[in-house]
Amino acid sequence: MNPVAVSIEDRVLALITEDELVSLTEALVAAGGENPGGTEEATVAVLEAFCLGAGLETLAEEAAPGRPNLTAVLRGGDRPGLLFLGHSDVVPAGEGWDRPPFEPYVRDGRLFGRGATDMKGGLAAVAVALKALKAAGVDLPGDITLACTVDEEDLGIGIRAYTRAHLGERFSGCVVAEPTDLGTVVGCRGDSYIDVTVHGRSAHSGRPADGLNAIDAAARIIALVREDHERLQQDQDALLGAGSWNVGLIEGGTGTSMVAGECRLSLDRRLMPDDNAARILESLRERIAEAGLERDGFAVSAAVTMEMPGFRTPEDHPLVADAVAALSDCGVASGIGGWTAACDGGFIARDFGVPTIVMGPGGLNDQAHQVNESVSIAELVAAARAYALLCLRHSSPA
Template sequence: MTTTTTEGVLSDTESRVLDLITEQSIVDLASALIAAAGENPGGTENDTVSVLRAACAAHGLSTRVTEVAPGRPNLVATLTGGTAPGLMFLGHSDVVPAGEGWSRDPFVPMRHGDRLIGRGSTDMKGGLAAIVLALAAIKRADVTLAGPAALFCTVDEEDLGLGIRSLTAAASAAGGIGHYRACVVAEPTDLHTVIACRGDAYIELTVQGKSAHSGRPADGRNAISAASKIIALILADHARLQANQDDLLGAGSWNVGRIEGGDGTSMVAADCRVWLDRRLMPGEDPQQIVAALAAQVTAAGIDRAGITVTFEVTMEMPGFRTSAQSPIVIQTVAAAADAGGGESPIGGWSAACDGGFIDREFGIPTIVFGPGDLNHQAHQIDESVSVTELVCAARAYALLCLRLVGEVTP
C-alpha cells in the first residue's frame, strides 16, 4: 500500500512512521538541549549529554557513554536492528560561547512563530533532537530495521575535537566503528545535501630569538621580525592556493588568527608565537603542509643565526568528498523532498566538521545534512532555527533509515 503526497510517494510503513513525528516533541527536546548549555571552551557538555541520554532511553534506544575527559562524555544511542549494514548519524553536544549582545538569555529557549531561539538551536541542538525523534518514531511504529541506526554524539567539536579523536581511536583499536552503510552529519545545511567538506588544522608557530637593547639591535635576534618573514611565506602560499579552485570547495586557505611576542618596546623581541588556521582540501595532511613550510623557512635562511623555528599541529579535522552517485546522496535528496523539505541541492561546504574522521578512518561514505542556516545563524547572536526545518529533518532522517537500511521482512 502506498500513500501519494504532494512531495512524493510513501509506503504504508513510511506514512505510519512519519505520522508519529510531531512538531511539539521536537521543539520540547531541542529546547531542553538548549537549556543544558554546554559552552566550549569550558568542558561543560555533561548536562547536555545527560538530557540527550535520558531522552534516548525514554524512547527505547540503547545508550552507551564514554568519558573523554572529566565531565566530557561521548554518547552512542542505538536503535537496534538486524545484522545488515546500518546508518550512522553524527553530532556534537557542545556549543560556542554565547557572547554578549543577546536580546534575551541565550540558554532560555523561546519559540517565536516558526523560529526556536537560543544558543545551539541551529548548531546543533535542533539537529540532535531531529535524529532522536526520527529513531523514536521508527521504534514506536514497531518497525525493525535490517541493521542498526545509531547517533554518535561527541564532545569538543567546537574547539579541539577531543571527542571525535577519542571515538575514532577507540573504534580503531577495537577493529572498527561498526557495520554502517553511510554517515549523516546533522550540522546545519538548510537541508541541502553536502557531499564535500573542507577540513581544518590549527598550527602554532613558535619563534625563539635573543633579547637585546633596542639601541643595539644587532646584539640580539628579533623573533618578531623572523615571524613576519614566515607570515610573508604563508601569505604567498595562500595566494598560490587560491589559483587552483575546486568547483565545490574552492581552495585551501591560510589565516593568521593571533600573534604575540616581545617584552617591551625598547627591547629586541626574544620570542614570538603565531596561531594559524589552515583550511584543508580532502586528502591534505597538515603534517606534510608543516614540513613543506619548514623547508621554505630553512631555504629562505630565516631559522639561521640564532633564530629557532618550530611548528606544532594542535588540531586537525580532515576534509572529505563523497561521490554524487553514492546511495546515501541519492537517497538523501529523495528523502528531503518526500519529507516536505523540497529540493535538496547537492553541494560543498566551506566549514569543517567531524565527518572527515569517519570518512578517513573507516571509509564510510559521509554527507552533511541538517536543519538550520550555517552562515547566518550558527555562532550568531540571537541564534535561531526554523521549526519547520526541524520537522522536515526528522522526517527525512526517518525515511533514510527505512530506505537505506531497510526493514526486516517477516
C-alpha cells in the same frame, strides 16, 4: 513503492510531532555546553534521558574527565546501518543577545538560543526520528546509531575518542546533522592548526642590533604563509574551493622598549580532502629553512596541534540520492553542494571508509555562532521526517 512500505512510512511520520521536537531542542539549548570550557555533560544527560525513554540503547564514554561521548542505538538486523553524527558543545554565547542565550524561546516560527542551529536542533531531529522508528516497531536491516561527541568546536577530542573506541563497527554510511539549511552536502574541507614559535634574542630597543627580533622573523614567516595562500587560490575545486591559510593569533615580546626575544603564531590551514597536515607542516619547515631564519640566528619550532580531515562523497552515490529523495518527499528541494567549513564527518569517512554527507536544519552562515542564533521549527520537523525516511529506505550490501 509498495503499499506496505507506504503504510510503514506514514505510521512513522505520524509519530514525529512539532511539540516534541521543540521541547527536546529547548531542553538541549538550556543545558548549555559552551566550549572552550568542557561543559557538555548537562547536554549529554538531557539527550541520554530522552533516548532511554525512547527505548534506545545508550552508552556514555568519557573522552576526557567530565566530557562524555554518547552513543544511542536503535537495534536492527545484521547488515551495516546508518550512523548519525552530532556534537554536544556550542561556541561561547558572547554579548549582545536580546534575551539570555540559554533561556530558549519561540517567536515567529523560530526557536532561539545558543546552539539552536549548531547543533541542538539537529540532535533533537535525529533523536525524535529514532524514537518514532522504535515506537512504530519497524524491522530495520541494520542498527541505526546516533553518536554525539564532545569538543567539536575546539580540538575534536570527542570524535578521536569515538573512532578509537568504535573502529571495528560497520556502517553503511554517515549523516552529519550539522546545519545545512537542509541542503545535501557531499564534501567538506578539513582543517588543521599549526603553531609556530620563533626564538630570537632580547636586547634594549635603544640598541636593536644587539638582539634578534623574533617578531620581525615571525613577520617573514607570515609572508611565506601569505605567498602559499595565494598559490593555493590558483587551483580552485568546483565543489570545495581551495586550501587556505589564516594567521589567527600572534603573540610576542615583553615590552615596547625591548627587542622581542620570542614570538608565537597560531596558523589555520584549511585542508582539501587529499591534503595531509604532516606533509604541509614539513613543507612549511622547508620554506622557513630556505628563507634563512636559522642561518640568521633564530630558532624556529612548529607543530600540528589539531587536524580534522576533509572528505568527498560521489554525487551519484545511493546515500546522496536517498537523502535528496527523502527531503523531497518532506517538501524540501535539496540542492547538492560542498562546504568550505570543516566537521567531524571527515574522521568517519577516513577512519571507517564509509560514504558521508552533511544534512541538517538551520543555517551555517547566517545563524551558527551568531548572536540571537535561531532555527526554523519547520526545518526541525522536515529534518526529523527526512531522517526517518532515510533510515527506512537506505540499505547497503550485507
